[in-house]
Amino acid sequence: xxxxxxxKRLTAARTKxxxxxxxxxxxxxxxxxxxxxxxxxxxxxxxxAASIGRKKLGKQRFxxxxxxxxxxxx
Numbered sequence: 001x002x003x004x005x006x007x008k009r010l011t012a013a014r015t016k017x018x019x020x021x022x023x024x025x026x027x028x029x030x031x032x033x034x035x036x037x038x039x040x041x042x043x044x045x046x047x048x049a050a051s052i053g054r055k056k057l058g059k060q061r062f063x064x065x066x067x068x069x070x071x072x073x074x
Contacts, residue, residue: 026069029053 021027029049036045054062
């Protein structure tokens with residue numbers, strides 16, 4: 001495969017992927033919660049999603065996003 005063929009395939013693959021919702025909108029968290037709720041053995045999907053978010057983003061950044069979400073919901 002030549003570099004131009006590879007480039008065309010890569011461009012095509014990138015355009016097919018759906019863009020993620022913006023960070024802080026709460027849509028990613030809700031989607032993760034929904035996915036985790038469908039798994040057997042998960043009793044509290046919200047808590048598990050929060051734990052995953054803290055591990056990924058760090059405590060401070062996750063807390064800032066959670067506080068912003070609570071303000072938006074109020």
